[in-house]
Structures are given as C-alpha cells and as structure tokens.
Amino acid sequence: MNMPLSLLTALRFMTARRSSKMVSFISASSTIGITVGLVAIILVLSAMNGFENALKEKLLGVIPDAEIVTLQRPMTNWQGFQQQLSGIEGIEGVAPFIQFSAMIVRGETLRAVQLRGIDSASQAQVSSYQSYLAPSVTETLQNGELILGAGLATALNVAVGDSVNVLIASNQGSLKAPKSYPFRVISIFKFGGQIDSISGFIGLTQAQAIKANGDSVDGLELKVTDIFSANRVAYKAASQLPVYVYVTDWMRTHGHVYQDIQMVRGVVYIVMALIIAVACFNIVSTLVMTVQDKRSEIAILLTMGSSAASIIATFIWQGALSGLLGVVSGVTLGSLLALYLNDIISAFEALTGRHLLSADIYFIDHIPTVLKVEDVLLVATVAWLMAILSTLYPAWRASKIEPAQELGGH
Template sequence: MNMPLSLLTALRFMSARRSSKMVSFISASSTIGITVGLVAIILVLSAMNGFENALKEKLLGVIPDAEIVTLQRPMSNWQGFQQQLSALEGIEGVAPFIQFSAMIVRGETLRALQLRGIELQFQAQVSSYQDYLQPAWPETLKNGELILGAGLAAALDVKPGDSVNVLIASNQGSLKAPKSYPFKVVALFRFGGQIDSISGYIGLPQAQAIKGNGDSVDGLELKVANIFDANRTAYKAASQLPVYVYVTDWMRTHGHVYQDIQMVRGVVYIVMALIIAVACFNIVSTLVMTVQDKRSEIAILLTMGASTRSLIATFIWQGALSGLLGVVSGVSIGSALALYLNQIISFFESVTNRHLLSADIYFIDHIPTVLRLDDVLLVASVAWAMAILSTLYPAWRASKIEPAHELGGH
C-alpha cells in the first residue's frame, strides 16, 4: 500500500530538519519533554495506586471497617445482635470488643495504651491481625495474657514472655486511683506506624471482668464486603437492631489517608496536563519554524497541484509522529521504571543508608507501585491528542502561503 503524499512529505520535512540546528533542537526538546513528562506521571500514578492498594489490603485489614456501639453502654444481648447482623447482606463478619484507655508500666517506664478486649475466634473473621503477630496467633487469650504493639514493646524494652503492669481506672472517666493488673506479653503485634505504639489486646472474658458489666460488651466490629460502601452498609445494618446505636466507619477514623491519595492523584492529572502542554508548545514552535523555513517548498507543492487539505495533513502528520515518538518512549521508560521502582529505591536506600519511609511513622516502609493499563492508556492518549492539536495552528499557517508571492522573487 502506497503511503499518502502528505505522510511522505512530512517524513521528508522531518529528515530535512537536521539542516537547521535550532529547529532540530526545539524538535528534540518537544519529544524529550513529552517523554520525561509521561515517565514522571506514570511513576507517580503507579505509586498512588500502590499506596491505595496498601491502604485496602493492609491498613483496612487491621482497623475496623465499621463499629456499632449502643448509646447506653454496655451492650447486652450482643450474641443475638451478632447473629442478626451476620445474616445481613454485605456483612462478612461481626466481632465483639471492649475498649479501655490505660497506662502500661515496665520498671520506671510509663506509656499510654489503647487496650482492647477481643474474642480471637470472632476477631479472625473481621481482621487480619494474625498476619502481623510474632510469634504466631494464639488459640485463645487467657487471663493475664497480653498482645502488645511492637512499637510500644520496644519503648518499654519488652519481649514475649516478659511481664508488665497495666493501670486501668476503676470507672473509666472517674478520678479514683487506677487499679494495677499484671499481664504476661505472649505476642507482639508488628504492623508498622502509630498503631504499633499504642495498641494492646487482652481476652474478652478478662476485659468483661475488669469492666464489671457481666457478659456485656462495648460494641460490635463489622467486616463489610465493600469497604468503600462501609458507611451505608453499617447504617443499614444498625437500623435493623431494636436499640439506638452509634455507628462509625473507617472513613471517619482513617479516611484522611484515602482522601490524601485521591487529592494527590487529582493534582497529578493537573500537572500532567501542564507538563504535556509545555512539551506540545515546543511542537508548535518547531512546526512554525519549519513552515517559515520551507515556504518556498510549500509554494512549489501548491503550484504542482497539492491541495490545501493535503498540506494541512502534512504538518499534522509531522506533529503526530513527533508526539508519537515521545509517547512511545515515555510509556516504555515509565512503565519499566514503575515495575522496578521499589527495587531501584531500595538500592539507593542501601547506598545512602537512609530510608525514605520509616516504619515507626508509616504503616509501610517502602514505596509500593501498581502499574495499571488504564492509567497508561489515559496519559498516552491525552499526550498524543495534545500533540496533534498543537499542529493545527502551524498547519493553518502553511495553508495560507501564496505561491505567487513566494515564487515571485520575494
């Protein structure tokens, strides 16, 4: 199949640009600009995808999807509520809990502690705590046994098998002297971030004994099928209960993490448009200079019978090919770097002996990346479309050249 005359002419003009160093430099700059822009955008979007994936798979695996607490504590008949909620659509698990604000003591060291009474057989249905325990998840938590956050254990210089004292107020919120309860640390909860530095878990029966409310609990923790619909699912489930309850979900407690990721993603799309726009401006400059440099050749083509449409197509082809080169190289380099970004960052961290993310602060200690085909296709399509749009003005300028004027000695 013969190539169109406009494409052949465009290829001829592109190969002839090397005679003009300025035009060649600006043309190369436009291609490199698109390449660099796409590489940066693909890397950032892949990192945002990775953080969002880590949020869903890791952080939301250990924090409650939703919690239901009766307005008048404690919650009696929680077993009946648990069975009722478990039968509802969209609810995958229900676990009782009791929450304490306490202090933990080891020698002369005193730290704040968010103590939670849990039933392990139910807790495993609503969270993945067991994946972060060292040693392995115990079958049950007996009286006097404690699972402690690894960050808190490090601050107290505690390891499994050591004993600690936990100070709990006789009546939460009262001014009475707190009672001291001895505990043996049986496992460490090593998740990362601030959760490690404040968390502790004891068996539900002992928590009920400390609370002094018989078989009652503070509330029920829910595991929902769709975490992004947790609020609606939890409220719908709570409306089925015969008592007034307070409902909270992960978006209220940790939703800022997800919102920050989405905000950064939106900013990246704006930056993407600006970067590609600057690169495409160089395409405009290149084609305008090409039109100026090839005025006589364009006039000859028009004299030989080339149509205005064919002439416009020539410069659209020229800009499209230049943009396509930048898009292909940018997508190729960006995708390759995104796939191996974690290894690249790990290498530089080992060389510089510095960690980009600290496990003491963040719930992950690396830059996660997830390369998505739809992101790559979107940024590539937008970049190439902008490159083609940038050819319209130079092509229009070329079509307005008058052969008689150009070949008449001027």
Template structure:
C-alpha cells in the same frame, strides 16, 4: 502498501530538518519534554495507586470497617445483635469487643495503651490482625495473657515472655487508686506506624473480667462488602437494632488518607496537562520554523496541483510522528521506572544513609507502586492528542502560502 502523499512528505520533511541545528534542537527538546512528562506522571500515578491499595489491603485489613457501640453500656444480648447484623446482605461479618484505656508498666517505664478484648474465633472474620503477630499464636489467649504492640514493647523494653503490669482506672470516674493486674506478653503485634505504639489485645473473657462485665460487650465491629460505603452501610445496619447505638467507621479516623490520595491524583492530572502542553508548544515552534524553511517547496507542491488539505495533513502527520516518538519512549521508560522504582530508591537510601518512609511512623516502609493499564492509556492518549492538536495552526499556515508570491520573488 502505498503510503499517503502527506505521510511521505512528512517523513521527508522530518529527515530534511535534521540539517538545521536549531530546528533539530527544538524538535528533540519537544520530544524529550513529552517523554519526561509522561515518565513523571506515570511514576506519581503508580505511587498513588500503590498507596491506595496499601490503605485498602493493609490498614483497612486491621482497623474495623465500622463499629457499633451501645450508648447504654454494656451491650447485652450481643449474640442476637451479631446474628441480626450478619444476616444483612451488605455486612460480611461482625465481632464483639471490649475497649479499655489502661497504663502498661514495666519497671520505671509507663505508657498508655488502648486495650481491646476480642473474641478470637470471630475476630479473624473482621480483621487480619493475626497476620502481624510475632510469634503466631497456636493457642487462644488465656487469662493473664496479652498481645502487646511492638512499638509499645520496644519503648518499654519488653520481649515475648516478659511480664508487665496493667493499671486500669475505675470506669465511673471515682478518684480511687487504679487497680493493677499482671500479664504475660505472649506475642507482639508488629504492623507498623503509630498503631503499634498504642495497641494491646486480651481475650474477650479477660476483657469482661477487667471491665467487670458478665457476658456483655461494649459493641460490635463490622466488616462490610464495600469499604467505601462503610458509613452508609453501618448506619443502615444500626437503624435495624432495637437499642440506641453510636456508629463510627474507618473514614472518621483514617478517611483523610484516602481523601488526600484522591486530591493528589486530581492535582497530578492537572500538572500532567500543563507539562504536556509546555512540551507541545515546542512542537508548534518546530512546525512553524519548518513551514518557514520549506515555503518554496510548499509553493512548488501547490503549483503542481497538490491540494491544501494534503499540505495540512502533511504537517499534522509530522507533528503526530514527533508526538508518537515522545509518547512511546515516555511510556516505555515510565513503565520501566515504575517497575524498578523501589530498587532505585533503595540504592539512593543506601547512598544517603536515610530512609524515606520509616516503619515507626508509617504503616509501610517502602513506596508501593501499582501500574494500571487505564492510567497508561489515558496519559498516552491525552499526550498524543495534545501533540496532534498543536499541529493545527502551523499546518493551516502552511496551506495558506501563495505560490505566486513565493516563486515570483515578491
């Protein structure tokens, strides 16, 4: 296969410039700049993708996609409402709940807890909370039994099998002595983050007894087929119920996490363009110096009948090859860095004796990474495209060299 003359000249010029230390240094720095920029961008984008997936699969697997709460508590005929909601095409499941604010007491220690009465047959259809129980429950929760958040249990010094007391104030706001109930902790809910420090679960029947309700609930949790449209779906579903309700969804409490991820992603793309642009400026400098160094050779080529378009393509090829080396090495090293990011961070944490993400604060204890093909292709395409665009001016300058002036000694 015969290579185009412009490509052959570009390869010869690239090989010849190795004799010039300054040109070689600038060329190497431009290639290195592109590679380092791509590595950094792939690492950040992969981390953003990882956090987004962790948010969707883990956090949103535990908290409800949406809740519909009766304004005229309690909600009666919840079974009929539950069937009506599940019949909607965008609602996958619905489960009843009772929400109680209480204080959990263990010896001299006292902590607040958000106690939730759940239907253990329907709850798994809207939440993955059972995956985080230690130990797993083989039998349904009975009266006088509860699941306590692991963070709350650690603060109180409670273990599975211990007994705690719950203090529940009257719902009507009367200044009466809170009633106290004894509960056995049969399992711990270990999810991570602040949820562990405020959560407690009892059976729906137990919740009804504590709230003094008979076959009624506070509201229904919903699982929808599109979590990013949860607000719209929940409001549409609630409008079909014959009662007044209050509607909320996951975006009200945790939506800022998703919005922050998207905002950072946008900032990363802007930074990517700036990093690659700075690296491409070095390509411009390299080609300008190469053109200056090869003015005589270019003049001879033009005198021998080489077209100006061939000269332009020669320097475009030269910049494209330099950019391709930087892009290829950056993509290869960036993918390796993403794959081995957590082992590297683990080693750094061991050396520093600290943890970057504490499970007591965040719902994950590591930096999740998801390397997506479209991110790699987008970054590589933009970087190589900017490298090629940066060659246009030096290539145009090279094609404007006057052979008579260069060869005539004027």
C-alpha cells in the same frame, strides 16, 4: 499498500537536514518534553495506586471497617445482635470488642495503651491482625495473656514471655488508686506506624471481668464486602437493631489518608495537562519554524498540484509522528521505572543510608507502586491528542502560502 503522499512528505521534512539548528533543537526538546512528562506522570500515578492499594489491603485489614456501639453502654444480648447482623447482605463478619485506656508498667517505665478485649475466633473474621503477630496466636486469649504493639514493647524493653503490670482506673472520676493486673506478653503486634505504639489486645473474657459488666461488650466490629459502602451498610444494619446505637466507619477515623491520595491524584492530572501542554507548545514552535524553513518547498508542492488539505495533512502527520515518538518513549521508560521503582529506591537507600519512609511513622516502610494499564492508556492518549491538536495552527499557516509570492523572486 502505498503510504499517502502527505505522510511521505512529513517523513521527508522530519529526516531532511534543517538549515537552522534552532529548529532541530526545539523539535528534539518537544519530543523529550513529552517523554519526561509522561515518565513523571506514570511514576506518580503508579505510586498513588500503590498507596491506595496498601490502604485497602493493609491498613483496612487491621482497623475496623465499621463499628456499632450502643448509646447506653454496655451492650447486652450482643450474641443475638452478632447473629442478626451476620445475615445482612454486604456484611462478611461481626466481632464483639471491649476497649479502654490503661497504663502499662515495666520496671520504672510507664506507657499509655489502648487495650482491646477481643474474641480471637470472631476477630479473625473481621481483621487480619493475626498476620502481624510474632509468634502467631490463633487460640483464644487466656486470662493474663497480652498481645503488645511493637512500639510499646520497644519503649518498655519487653520481649515475648516477659511480664508487665496493667494499671486501670477503678472508676472514672474516682480518687481511688488504679487497679493493677499482671499480664504476660505472649506475642508482639508489628504493623507499622502509630498503631504499634498505642495498641494492646487481651481476651474478651478478661476484659469483661475487668469492666465488671457481666457478659456484655462495648460494641460490635463489622467487616463489609465493599469498603466504600461501609457507612451505608453499617447504618442499614444499625437501623435493624432494637436499641439506639452510635455508628462509625473507617472514613471517619482514617478517611483523611484516602482523601489525601485522591487529592494528590487530582493534582497529578492537572500537572499532567500542564506538562504536556508545555511540550506541545514546542511542537507548535517547531512546525511554525519548519513552515518558515520549507516555504519554497511548500510552494513547489502547491504548484505541482498538491491541495491545501494535503499540505495541512503533511504537517499534522509531522506533529503526530513527533508526538507519537515522545509518547512511546515516555510510556516505555515510565512503565519500566514504575515496575522497578522499589528496587531503584532500595538501591538509593542503601547508597545513602537514609530511608524515605519510616516504619515507625507510616504503616508501610517502602513506596508501593501499582502500574495500571488504564492509567497508561489515558495519559498516552491525552498526550498524543494534544500533540495532534497543536499542529492545526501551523498546518493551516502552511496551507495559506502563496506559490507566486514565494517563487516569484527565485
């Protein structure tokens, strides 16, 4: 099939040697600008997708999706509540817990800790905390057994098998000396970030004995099917209980992480539009200068019978092809860099001896990337459409050239 005359003419204009080096430079810079812009946008969006994915799969794997706590503690008949909530649509698991603050003593070192009494079998249904234990612990925690966060273990210089003392206040507001309980560390919990520096797990039975509340618990932890509906599902579940309860979910405790990711994503889209717009202004400049450079050729085409629409199509083709070249190169390079970003960053860290993300501060020690086809298609489509739109004014200017005025003086 023969190519349209306007396309052939556009290719001729693009490949022909220009009389002005400035036109060639601006033409190349417009293509390079689109390429660099798309590379940057694809890399940042892939990183945002990676952080969001890490938030869903890792952070939300160890923190509760939602919690239900009775207003009048402790929660009695929690076994019945657990069974009742397990049958509600949208809830995948329910686990009891007891939580209290304490101090851990090892020699002369003293550290604060948030102790959580758990039932190992139920906890495995709502949390993936066992994936971060070394060595692995799948059996029920016995009296005197403690799982300690890696940050606390390092601060206390404690290893698996060592013994520590846990100090717990006798009564809130009481002047009595705190009670001391001996524990043996049977595993280290290494997740990353501040969680490791404040967390400890003991058996639910011993936590009940320490609180002296019989068989009661502080509340129930929920695992939901859709994390973004955790609040709605938790409130629906709480409304079916015969007692007044307090409901909280991950959006209240760690929602700022997700909101920050979404805010950065929105900023990226704005920056994307600005970067591509700047590159497309170069296309406008290129075509305007090309029109000036090719006025006599355009006049000859009009004299030979080319219509104004054909001239407009010629310059639209030229801008579209220039934009397409930038889009294809930008998408290709950006996708390759996104796929191998971790390897590139690892090489950079090894070369400089510096880590971009510290596992002691963040819950991950690398920059995760997830390349999504829909993101690539979106930015590529927007960039190409903006490139095409930027051709309309120069193309219209070219169609208004008067052959008699251009060729009359030749």
